[in-house]
Amino acid sequence: MSEFNEISNFVYGTADLIRDKFKRGDYEEVILPFLVLRRLDCVLEPTNDEVRETYEQYSDELNDQALQEVLKEAADAPFYNYSEYTLETLLDEPSDIERNFKEYMRSFSPEMQDVLDNFGFESTIEELSKHDLLYQVVKRFTQPTVDLHPDRIDNGTMGDIFEELIRRFNESLDENPGEHFTPREVVDLMAELAIEPDRDDFEENEILQIYDPCCGTGGMLTETEERIKDINEDVETWLFGQEVNPQTHAIAKSDMFIKGEDASAANNIEDGSTLADDAFPDKQFDYMLANPPYGKDWKSDKEEVEKEAEQGFGGRFGAGLPSKTDGQLLFLQTMLSKIQEPEDGGSRIAYITNASPLFTADPNVSDSKNECSIRRWILENDWLEALIRLPDELFYNTKITTYVWVLSNDKPEEREETVQLIDASGEEFWTLMDDNKGDKRKELTEDQIQDIIELYRENEDTENSQIHPVTEFGYRKVRIERPLRKNFKATEDRIEQIKEERAFGNLSGSEEGEEKQEAILDMLHGMDDKLYKDKKEFEEKLDEAIEETGLNLKKSVRGNIFNALGEKDPDAEIVRDSKGRPERDTNLTDYEYVPLDKDVRDYFEEEVQPYVPHAWINEDMTDPQDGGLGKIGYEINFNRYFYEYESPRPLGEIEEDIEEVEQQVVDMIQEVTK
Missing domain, CATH: 3.40.50.150 (Vaccinia Virus protein VP39)
Structure with a gap:
């Protein structure tokens, strides 16, 4: 772990070299590929001479594929570098370090060149060289602290180093x-x-x-x-x-x-x-x-x-x-x-x-x-x-x-x-x-x-x-419906609301329609303003008024009248449709989550109906796979299974704490007012 920390800290310190010329978000574009390159350099170091000699011997005799195979064999690895340079020897010619560095990079096996290309590394080299930083960065990565040979730093530790650096880069940018x-x-x-x-x-x-x-x-x-x-x-x-x-x-x-x-x-x-x-x-x-x-x-x-x-x-x-x-x-x-x-x-x-x-x-x-x-x-x-x-x-x-x-x-x-x-x-x-x-x-x-x-x-x-x-x-998941309950009254403010209803508003598209609108409003103003708790009673009064005026109203316009003159009232009678079925109150729609091992109807009778006796199951909501009532779902709530109850503290203890805090406040006020 000490080597992990030492190497991670030292490598991350490269940021101090480049911070004046590179944005913080670009640090990793320099440091990560150099770390990879240093690791490759250390892995290949024992066979460098043999690989170069093999390249000089066979480069003119073998085709590309055959040459690659003999070079891998010489490197005793699935990759190689036949350059005369290593990262360390690049420092011997400071004035030509950019050119030599690129030659060194291009001497890697094709597969490894593809890896390095993913870093966009060549442009990074040019940028470092432009700001006279390339030599300094290479020198830093060839220090003994960054000896990354596998005999010293195993693959697991190397992965930890990479990941620690990525964590630091992203933490500095508040990324994830x-x-x-x-x-x-x-x-x-x-x-x-x-x-x-x-x-x-x-x-x-x-x-x-x-x-x-x-x-x-x-x-x-x-x-x-x-x-x-x-x-x-x-x-x-x-x-x-x-x-x-x-x-x-x-x-x-x-x-x-x-x-x-x-x-x-x-x-x-x-x-x-x-x-x-x-x-x-x-x-x-x-x-x-x-x-x-x-x-x-x-x-x-x-x-x-x-x-x-x-x-x-x-x-x-x-x-x-x-x-x-x-x-x-x-x-x-x-x-x-x-x-x-x-x-x-x-x-x-x-x-x-x-x-x-x-x-x-x-x-x-x-x-x-x-x-x-x-x-x-x-x-x-x-x-x-x-x-x-x-x-x-x-x-x-x-x-x-x-x-x-x-x-x-x-x-x-x-x-x-x-x-x-x-x-x-x-x-x-x-x-x-x-x-x-x-x-x-x-x-x-x-x-x-x-x-x-x-x-x-x-x-x-x-x-x-x-x-x-x-x-x-x-x-x-079963939908539970509850009946709509409304009272009805032909008051000025409720009659005014009919003007906001769609079907009534659509009548205004013609002279005949506008006349019908006026006739409807006159009819409603002529009705008594008694409060009806039963829609059926109000409907009878409305039908009488319509018959007296001789109006011929569409079903949608009649519906608008009931919407405008009705208000929800939990003490009113249930609103029913033309077939006597209760209408549902959409604001009271609720859902029950019934365990799969329970019969939905039995659950409803035991757990719902005793508390809301006029409720019913919406049987239109069925599961598409098995056709049963409700929609099947699954969830895993760990707290439900591993919940540990903690009893509340005794009331006396809580009162003592409150008194202590109150006294502290009093003491602070007295101290300030001295």
């Missing part, structure tokens, strides 16, 4: 570093959860494919690979990922090369937006892990996402579209679109979100789909194995509580039709850090990770673990 990476211990936990049931089944030469749709610097992919290799080093792992941020994508690809992965593995780390343009539309994977950005809108991908949603389950988003302000459940649907059939081994997913995907949105009254329909799709397919609540203040950019979803389409028999809820937010599951990093004050030790894994493995009801049937999270 959570979009880029996940605390290492959370990655460890997710990797363990993903592979846990399979750890005894890994076979020699078995090929396992691992995927992350928002892979950041690639930490989840490489950590899962390492955990599998620790169990069985003869398993072959293929890593796949996609990352929208060009610089983070470049870091992930370079890390694949540095780890010794072949070029094809590095080329499986694609750039671009997963939501708008899935880089692996036809692939299926054994393990999938992701930490999507929380609460980040997907407006930039809106057109492509909605177009694919129109395909239903022929695309990735058939279960529904979440709010445009939060794309977390779009990434999860993408992963679920890539599960392989159980007979082919099935797939396992570890996915982390904030709380909102657990309960946001109700079943829509319309047939459009949202977060609720996505949860329903997941739970009714019995894919959710476990949901784990982690401590707050665990992430660098937010203090919120997060949740790990563990999903599988090949559940063990003992987990079928159930979901395990694990509350790992208590103090026994976290440790306070010595030094805070942004909002991160807590961390998980390896022992605490294993405590969580053990709770998951045992799959039992305990203080921190609960097993619930899938159906327990479901409900029917």
Whole structure:
């Protein structure tokens, strides 16, 4: 950890060199690619001479492809650099450092040049040279402190350094570093959860494919690979990922090369937006892990996402579209679109979100789909194995509580039709850090990770673990109607309101219509101003008035009269239609959430009707999938299951505190007025 801090602080200090010539938002465009370059330089250092000699010997004899292969062999790595320069020897010719630096860059293998191009690094070199800063920056990155050879700095620590720098850059700009990476211990936990049931089944030469749709610097992919290799080093792992941020994508690809992965593995780390343009539309994977950005809108991908949603389950988003302000459940649907059939081994997913995907949105009254329909799709397919609540203040950019979803389409028999809820937010599951990093004050030790894994493995009801049937999270949203009650009276102010009614207003389009308007108003003014509590009685009086005047009124105009002369009155009689059925009061419409294991009508008779005896169930609101009353929805509210009641303090204690505060106020006033 001391080396991690020393290197991170030293490298970030490069900002002091360039701050007068570069904007704060551009610091990372200098520092991150130099850090990658220094890492590459250190990796290649032991074979530099052999690679240069091989290049000089074969460059005129072999075609490009053959030459690349012999140079990789000489470098003992999936990449190479045949330049006569290293970062350190570039300092020997200060006056030509820009030209030599570019030559050095262009001497990397083609795959690595593509990685560096993603940083837009050549223009950065020119800008540094223009301000006489290139020599100083190169010199800083070749100091002994920045010895990044893998024998000194392993891949995990290197990833931590990258991520710490990204956190600092974004923190200084008040941006969201959570979009880029996940605390290492959370990655460890997710990797363990993903592979846990399979750890005894890994076979020699078995090929396992691992995927992350928002892979950041690639930490989840490489950590899962390492955990599998620790169990069985003869398993072959293929890593796949996609990352929208060009610089983070470049870091992930370079890390694949540095780890010794072949070029094809590095080329499986694609750039671009997963939501708008899935880089692996036809692939299926054994393990999938992701930490999507929380609460980040997907407006930039809106057109492509909605177009694919129109395909239903022929695309990735058939279960529904979440709010445009939060794309977390779009990434999860993408992963679920890539599960392989159980007979082919099935797939396992570890996915982390904030709380909102657990309960946001109700079943829509319309047939459009949202977060609720996505949860329903997941739970009714019995894919959710476990949901784990982690401590707050665990992430660098937010203090919120997060949740790990563990999903599988090949559940063990003992987990079928159930979901395990694990509350790992208590103090026994976290440790306070010595030094805070942004909002991160807590961390998980390896022992605490294993405590969580053990709770998951045992799959039992305990203080921190609960097993619930899938159906327990479901409900029917049922619309309850209550009758409209109105009184009626032909007063001046109510008669005036009819002028605002549509059908009455539409009569003004002709001379005949305007005459009819005047006749209606005269008729209403001629009625008595008695208050009627029963619409039927008032209707009889109105019909008499209409007959006396000889008016021929359309149904819509008659309706306008009732609207204008009527006012809601809870003590009035129920308003009924022409068939004697009660009309509903739209302002009193309510919804009941009926557990799936309850009969809707029985629930209504027991829980609703005793309190609102004239209410009724709106039977027009039915579920489109099963035709039953109401719309089916699902939510998982952790607080409902792990709520601990705290009794209020005794009244005497509260009174003593109030008296003490009052006395303090009196003492302060006396002190001021002395």
